Amino acid sequence: MAVVDQNVPGGAPEPDAEAGEVYATGNPWVLVARTFVQNRLAVVGLVLIVVLLLFSLIGPLIYHAPSAADALASKDQGPGGGYLLGTDSNGSDIMTQLMKGGQSSLLVGFVVGIFSTVLGLVYGAIAGFFGKALDNVMMRIIDIGLAIPVVFLFVFLAQVLKPNLLLLIGMLTAVSWLLPARLVRGESLSLRTREYVQAVRGMGGGSWRIIARHLIPNTIGTITVTITFQIANAVLVLAILQYLGFGLPPTTPTWGNTLFLAMQNFQDGYWWEVYPALVLIVLTVLAFNFVGDALQDAFDVRLQER
Amino acid sequence: MGQAIIVLLGVTVITFLLLDLLNTQGGGVARQILGSKAPQSQLIAWNHQNGFDKPFYVQFWKYLTRLLSGNLGYSYHYNQSVSSLLSDELPRDIVLGGISLILSLAIAIPVGVAQAVKRNKPVDHGLTAVSFVLYSMPPYAVAILLVQIFAISTHVFPATVTTSGNGWSAVFSDFSAQILPIISLTLVSYAYFSRYMRSSAIDTLAQDYIRTARAKGLSERMVLSRHLLRNSLLTVITLVGLSLPVVITGTVITESVFNDPGVGFTYVTAAQNYDYEYMLTVTVLVGVLTVLGNLLADMAYAMLDPRIRY
Numbered sequence: 296m297a298v299v300d301q302n303v304p305g306g307a308p309e310p311d312a313e314a315g316e317v318y319a320t321g322n323p324w325v326l327v328a329r330t331f332v333q334n335r336l337a338v339v340g341l342v343l344i345v346v347l348l349l350f351s352l353i354g355p356l357i358y359h360a361p362s363a364a365d366a367l368a369s370k371d372q373g374p375g376g377g378y379l380l381g382t383d384s385n386g387s388d389i390m391t392q393l394m395k396g397g398q399s400s401l402l403v404g405f406v407v408g409i410f411s412t413v414l415g416l417v418y419g420a421i422a423g424f425f426g427k428a429l430d431n432v433m434m435r436i437i438d439i440g441l442a443i444p445v446v447f448l449f450v451f452l453a454q455v456l457k458p459n460l461l462l463l464i465g466m467l468t469a470v471s472w473l474l475p476a477r478l479v480r481g482e483s484l485s486l487r488t489r490e491y492v493q494a495v496r497g498m499g500g501g502s503w504r505i506i507a508r509h510l511i512p513n514t515i516g517t518i519t520v521t522i523t524f525q526i527a528n529a530v531l532v533l534a535i536l537q538y539l540g541f542g543l544p545p546t547t548p549t550w551g552n553t554l555f556l557a558m559q560n561f562q563d564g565y566w567w568e569v570y571p572a573l574v575l576i577v578l579t580v581l582a583f584n585f586v587g588d589a590l591q592d593a594f595d596v597r598l599q600e601r
Numbered sequence: 602m603g604q605a606i607i608v609l610l611g612v613t614v615i616t617f618l619l620l621d622l623l624n625t626q627g628g629g630v631a632r633q634i635l636g637s638k639a640p641q642s643q644l645i646a647w648n649h650q651n652g653f654d655k656p657f658y659v660q661f662w663k664y665l666t667r668l669l670s671g672n673l674g675y676s677y678h679y680n681q682s683v684s685s686l687l688s689d690e691l692p693r694d695i696v697l698g699g700i701s702l703i704l705s706l707a708i709a710i711p712v713g714v715a716q717a718v719k720r721n722k723p724v725d726h727g728l729t730a731v732s733f734v735l736y737s738m739p740p741y742a743v744a745i746l747l748v749q750i751f752a753i754s755t756h757v758f759p760a761t762v763t764t765s766g767n768g769w770s771a772v773f774s775d776f777s778a779q780i781l782p783i784i785s786l787t788l789v790s791y792a793y794f795s796r797y798m799r800s801s802a803i804d805t806l807a808q809d810y811i812r813t814a815r816a817k818g819l820s821e822r823m824v825l826s827r828h829l830l831r832n833s834l835l836t837v838i839t840l841v842g843l844s845l846p847v848v849i850t851g852t853v854i855t856e857s858v859f860n861d862p863g864v865g866f867t868y869v870t871a872a873q874n875y876d877y878e879y880m881l882t883v884t885v886l887v888g889v890l891t892v893l894g895n896l897l898a899d900m901a902y903a904m905l906d907p908r909i910r911y
Contacts, residue, residue, distance in 0.1 A: 435604060439611035442891040444850040446865075447884050448619075450872045455622045531739065538741040538854060539869075551739070558745050562753055573742055580737035 330593035337589030343582035347575070351397025358390060383556055383568050387545070393571055396548040399460060400579070403533050403549070407467045408526035414468065415475025416518055420510045422476070423483030424502065434480065440473045446539065453540035460547065463536070467529055475521045482517055483510050516594030520587055527583035534576050550576050605892045612888035613668075616881055617661050623875050624653060633875035634677045668885070674878030678871060683882045686867065689767030693863035696772050697855065698848030701783050705790035706837060713798025714830055717806050729799070735792035744785040744858040751781060762861040782859045786852065794840060801836035805829050835906055842898020846890040849883070 331337050383389055422433035448470070456462060486492065487510065495505050534551035536542050542552050550572050557568035623630055630653065631644040648654045652663060667674070673683040716725045735743065752760035762778040772779065805811065806829060814824045844851075853865030860866070864883060871879040 435607055435611065438604070438608045438892075439615065442608055442612045442888045443615060444846065444884060444887045444891075446850045446853045447868060447880070447887065450853070450869055451619065451880060454872050454875070527737075531737065534739045535741065535854070538739065538857075554739070554742065558742065561745060561749055573738065576739065577734055577737040581733055584733065584737070 327590075327593045331589050334589040334592065336585040340582040340585030340589070343578055344586065347397060347579055347582065348401065351394055351401055354394040354397075355391065358394070383553065387548075389553070389568060389571060392545075392548045392553050393550065393575060396550045396553050396572070397575065399543070399547060400530055400533060400550045400576075403460070403464055403467065404526040404530040404579070404583075406464050407471055407529035408522045410464070410468045411471035411525055411529075412475045412518055412522045414472040415477075415521075416479050416511060416514065418472070419476040419479030419481075420483045420506050420514070423480040424487050424506050424510055426484070426487075430480070434477070437473050437476055440470075445470050449536055449539045449541045456541075458536075458541050458543060460543065463533065463541075463543070466541075467532060471525055471529065475518075475525070478517055478521060479514055482514050486510050486513055516590075520590045520594060523583050523587035523590060527580045527587065530576065530579050530583070550579075605896060608892055609885075609888055613665065613885050614661065616884045616888075617664065618657070620877055620881055621657070623877060629653075630677070630875045630877050664881070668882075673882045676871070676876050676879040678874040678876040678879070679867075683879050686879065687864065687883075687886075690862060690864045690867055692767075692769045692772050693856070693861060694849055694852050694865065696779060697782050697786060697861065697863060698852050701786035701790055702841070702844055702848065704783070704787045705794055706841070708787075709791050709794035709798045710830070710833065710837060713795055714802045714825060714833060716795075716799045717802030717829075718825065720803060725799075728795075732792045732795040735788050736796070740785070740789045741854045741858055743788055744782070744855055747781055747785050747788075748858070760859075762859050767862075778859075779861075782855050782861055785858070786855045789855075790844075790847075790851070794837075797836055797840060798833065802829060802833045805832045808832070835902060838901045838905060839898045842894045842896075842901065845894030845897070846887045849887055849890065 383392065418433065422430045449466070452466065458466075483506075487505075492505055492509060495509060500508075530550075533542075533549060534554060537549070537551040537555040542555065543549055545552055545556060554569065554572035554576065557565065557572060561569055629648075631647040631651075632639070635643055635647060645654075652660055655663075664674075673687070675681075676683050676686055679686055712728060716728050719725045748760045751757045758781045759778045760781070762775065762782070811824060811828055814828045815821075819827075849864050851865075852861075852863055853868065855861070856863045856866035857869055868880065868883055870876075871883075
């Protein structure tokens with residue numbers, strides 16, 4: 296109970312309030328939820344995310360395109376005639392590609408968002424808590440990572456590795472965990488001086504207990520917000536990687552490769568191949584950013600990169 | 602300063618290790634340079650001649666001492682020294698990256714302040730929507746949409762850069778071809794900057810010194826220009842510092858779309874041709890710019906804000 300109260304700045308009740316009353320009026324999660332819902336854009340974002348998930352996961356069960364007998368004959372067809380959004384230059388139904396693409400794009404987004412944040416969280420908490428030489432070494436590693444140009448890295452990797460879903464998730468996580476690590480490190484630097492950390496020390500609690508039970512739970516606001524922004528970023532970067540040559544083949548559709556394929560034929564006037572994929576990417580990134588911004592206000596955290 | 606050197610050394614080591622992966626593919630760099638018909642013995646001889654058969658630390662030490670003596674290496678693919686390639690190409694990146702950086706800031710700063718002043722009014726929402734949508738689009742899509750609108754549908758600007766010449770004069774001799782790349786990069790950077798500018802201006806607006814300025818009867822114009830704008834510039838300084846390497850890395854996609862042969866464009870070609878030393882040097886150069894940008898930002902920040910002491 297006491298731990299939960301301290302999670303959220305602004306959510307902590309008056310210290311001398313009675314225990315029962317505290318729970319009824321000052322539950323921080325209720326406050327967070329209330330602030331969140333007051334933000335109309337956040338609700339729009341949340342609804343959008345649910346719709347996009349339904350579109351990708353349930354959509355393929357409901358919508359079926361006519362199976363093309365001859366892929367070449369059915370290529371680059373405009374919307375209509377059984378193909379709701381037309382077909383692409385491989386003769387595949389765009390609607391189906393986008394639904395399947397949503398599955399992989401959102402999967403990459405969620406997994407990379409969560410993995411990179413958790414990795415950064417543990418790393419940053421350890422560096423910030425122990426401080427001194429360990430912190431210095433750990434932060435220089437972060438600095439080195441951030442000084443390696445991501446664009447160049449992926450252009451280079453496109454030459455030596457053949458991407459698959461797992462490799463993409465791994466590489467995206469590898470370049471995404473650095474900023475969360477730096478954020479959490481900054482926060483745990485300040486958290487470790489708090490009274491409750493000293494109290495645990497006084498009661499004989501070890502360093503790892505403090506990190507696992509007190510530091511990490513207290514960064515919950517930063518973490519939630521970071522995950523949201525990281526998901527948005529991963530979905531966007533996945534689409535950009537396609538252009539850099541580090542993308543998946545059309546046999547594993549992503550919104551990125553559908554868009555990339557379409558962009559190559561844009562000059563031929565096949566607009567229906569371009570816009571749906573582009574709109575889906577934009578909506579996804581927007582939705583997660585809306586939710587992230589609102590969570591940032593609700594948890595009252597400041598994400599400073601430096 | 603000592604930290605900066607450690608970081609640079611780390612970047613160089615990691616880049617060196619990563620690029621060594623090129624040599625695990627087929628015949629590696631040697632195969633790419635000598636062609637697919639070269640016999641195995643020739644590959645071995647080439648590797649020996651260029652020191653690729655030596656242990657990692659020997660190669661690295663050789664590279665590092667050479668780099669420190671000012672020799673940036675030799676591009677096998679382009680058959681000229683990396684430093685002469687860079688002096689040909691960098692002007693394109695500086696023009697494209699520099700102009701779009703200045704333009705995007707020149708738009709983002711006043712717009713951010715205006716949005717903060719008109720917070721949650723329709724103007725603010727409209728401008729936020731524009732920057733959010735731009736932010737959410739893959740940059741190459743922004744570039745291709747611009748080409749579609751301004752080069753293919755209406756022929757206002759050329760779709761690609763056609764001058765093959767190098768150096769400053771070549772960039773400015775065909776400047777109309779640079780306009781679309783500059784616009785597209787400006788839009789992408791603007792979308793990135795504007796989010797910071799708006800929130801930083803909102804934070805500044807809530808400060809006590811703004812209230813004091815108003816209370817002592819300064820005109821709103823003075824409050825905004827002297828107090829709000831100046832303090833919001835602190836955010837910009839940091840962003841400019843962090844953007845220093847982006848002049849090279851941020852232009853990769855734009856240059857590829859517009860066929861503009863700057864460093865970013867050439868890096869992609871170099872990677873496709875396993876042009877080992879070019880890739881190595883350019884990556885280390887970006888590392889140097891990153892570290893330098895951070896240092897400059899910290900120094901400028903401390904100079905402009907007397908409350909900050911390092």
